[in-house]
Amino acid sequence: MVVAEVPKLASAAEYFFKMGVEGKRFRPTVILLMASALNVNISKPAPEGVVDMFSTELRTRLQSIAEITEMIHVASLLHDDVLDDADTRRGIGSLNLVMGNKISVLAGDFLLSRACITLASLKNTEVVSLIATAVEHLVTGETMQMSSSAEQRRSMDYYLQKTYYKTASLISNSCKSIALLTGQTAEVAMLAYEYGKNLGLAFQLIDDVLDFTGTSSSLGKGSLSDIRHGIVTAPILYAMEEFPELQSVVDRGLDNPHNVDLALEYLGKSHGIQRTRELAAKHASLASAAIDSFPENNDEDVQRSRRALIELTHRVINRTK
Known part of the structure; x- marks a missing residue:
């Protein structure tokens, strides 16, 4: 789907996809599993000799949601790397460094435009609205991160709202879109949304932990990347609750290496890492509960996909990279 008339633009747009740097196709995997969990088997074609145009068209539309989501995600990575002046992305040179x-x-704008064209072809205004809202949230979350006041930077509610916008909105609204395209009830569509929302929040909370505990080789970015960019995440927020004096350190600015060292010292004495993991586990549990609340269905493929979605919640909170 990433085809451009100008070779340089095509090369740039395909860069992360070809290098496998955009991640482990986490979002498309969730979305396609969600389709199967709602009783639409994307991978299984119609039986030989049977032409089911409705089923074939539906599978194509659901696959399009997975592709749209991944293009939007990769576009956000390209833009984020420019904003952060990043040199690497998962161990290789970032596109802004290379080109x-x-x-x-x-290239990020091009991917967004291709996603929009594909989205429009679905001819479903509610789904278009959901995905457009997710893109708006990506921009809003990034702006919240860049322009937060001292008081907002100390607020867990503000942090979680920003995290939802930056990480969880895209996957939650994509999961809801899958439910709508498969003709599910409003209740089931909301359960799909809740799964994506809580899975996304759990994923980012563990990412925030790994920024302190991981290594640059496993994370593909320098350890302590967030705090060195002045970004306050859940582990530091929890540490502030235990050590209020840490607030003044953060307020003085984390662009100062001495303040970063002080913040890390307080974090090491606190339960910030543990409490962040516990919060991630809570959101993972809420995601699992949403799947368990789906209407009963004894189809083997449906059951397998639902188990896989629940297993993903465990993998998210136990990952090390």
Whole structure:
């Protein structure tokens, strides 16, 4: 789907996909499993000799949601790397380092435009609205991170709202879109949304933990990346609750290496890492509960996909990279 008339733009847009740097196709995996969990088997074609145009068209539409989601996600990575002046992405040179900021921004814009064209072809206004809202949330979350006041930076509610916008909105609204396209009830669509929302929050909370506990080789980015960029995440917020004096350290600015060292010292004495893991586990449990609340269905493929979605929640909170 990533085809451009200008070779340089095509090369830039395909860069992360070809290098496998955009991740482990986590979002498309969740979305396609969600389709199967709602009794639409994307991978199983109609029996030989049977032409089911409705089923074939539906599978194509659901696959399109997975592709749209991944293109939007990769576009956000390209833009984020420019904003963060990043040199690497999962162990290789970032596109902005390799080809420059301008082409990186344009490649991200191109991916968004391709996602929009595919989205429009679905001819479902509610799904278009959901995905457009997720894109709006990506921008809002990034802006919240860049322009937060001292008081907002100390707020767990503000942090979780920003995290939902930046990480969880896209996957939650994509899961809800799958439910709508398969003709599910509003209740089931909301359960699909809740699964994606809580899975996304759990994923980011563990990411925030790994920024302190992981290594640059496993994370594909420098350890302590967030705090060195002045970004306050859940482990530090929890540490502030135990050691209020940490607030003044953060307020003085984490662009100062001495303040970063002090913040890490307080974090080490606190239960910030443990409490963040516990919060991630809570959201993972809420995601699992949403799947368990789906209407009963004894189909083997449906049951297998539902088990896989629940297993994903365990993998998210136990991952080390």
